[in-house]
Amino acid sequence: xxxxxxxxxxxxxxxxxxxxxxxxxxxxxxxxxxxxxxxxxxxxxxxxxxxxxxxxxxxxxxxxxxxxxxxxxxxxxxxxxxxxxxxxxxxxxxxxxxxxxxxxxxxxxxxxxxxxxxxxxxxxxxxxxxxxxxxxxxxxxxxxxxxxxxxxxxxxxxxxxxxxxxxxxxxxxxxxxxxxxxxxxxxxxxxxxxxxxxxxxxxxxxxxxxxxxxxxxxxxxxxxx
Ligand code: C5P
Numbered sequence: 001x002x003x004x005x006x007x008x009x010x011x012x013x014x015x016x017x018x019x020x021x022x023x024x025x026x027x028x029x030x031x032x033x034x035x036x037x038x039x040x041x042x043x044x045x046x047x048x049x050x051x052x053x054x055x056x057x058x059x060x061x062x063x064x065x066x067x068x069x070x071x072x073x074x075x076x077x078x079x080x081x082x083x084x085x086x087x088x089x090x091x092x093x094x095x096x097x098x099x100x101x102x103x104x105x106x107x108x109x110x111x112x113x114x115x116x117x118x119x120x121x122x123x124x125x126x127x128x129x130x131x132x133x134x135x136x137x138x139x140x141x142x143x144x145x146x147x148x149x150x151x152x153x154x155x156x157x158x159x160x161x162x163x164x165x166x167x168x169x170x171x172x173x174x175x176x177x178x179x180x181x182x183x184x185x186x187x188x189x190x191x192x193x194x195x196x197x198x199x200x201x202x203x204x205x206x207x208x209x210x211x212x213x214x215x216x217x218x219x220x221x222x223x224x225x
Pocket of ligand 1: 007009030032057108109110111112113150151172173174182184202203204205206
């Protein structure tokens with residue numbers, strides 16, 4: 001069984017809160033830069049008041065003290081889960097862990113929008129085996145005490161065995177059958193991702209851009225229940 005996290009990648013707080021209010025038995029939402037930069041802490045407070053868990057996805061990758069400061073601020077806002085980049089390295093990850101308190105941190109491995117070729121180009125390598133790369137980054141992150149890994153559906157089988165029991169696998173790139181991929185490359189349908197070991201599915205546009213978001217949300221929840 002996997003939890004469904006709705007990525008509220010919309011422009012306004014009204015739209016985000018209106019959508020949250022339409023989705024039946026909503027448990028988790030994700031706030032990214034689009035919404036956070038416009039409405040910041042206020043929208044997090046509004047969402048928390050509705051009893052939903054908040055995933056703040058700002059994917060920090062900075063010097064250790066700056067990341068620790070950001071983690072502390074997120075924790076003070078009541079955020080439940082926040083992201084750092086695993087490629088920020090051991091010291092940055094340790095600094096984040098030392099500031100997290102009861103908040104859970106997820107380490108982003110390789111963005112789901114990367115193809116193997118695009119990632120190789122970005123990292124100056126001839127070719128990259130992405131499942132191995134994701135497992136390497138996940139191993140680095142969990143060794144520092146990070147409790148969740150963000151990976152695409154395509155790496156789940158390889159990465160799951162390197163994770164300690166209880167580590168969350170947070171998986172974007174979810175597309176119900178027939179829904180457009182958009183800029184995502186490494187995708188799967190909700191059932192396949194849950195069966196492959198995802199504990200949390202991140203779903204944005206298939207819900208936010210649907211005419212009937214509540215129907216799509218409910219169908220996905222039922223599929224992975
Ligand atoms: O609209 P869609 O379902 O593609 O949204 C996926 C969400 O997951 C976006 O908010 C995106 O920022 C986030 N995400 C991702 N890939 C990662 C980490 C986060 O797509 N590796």
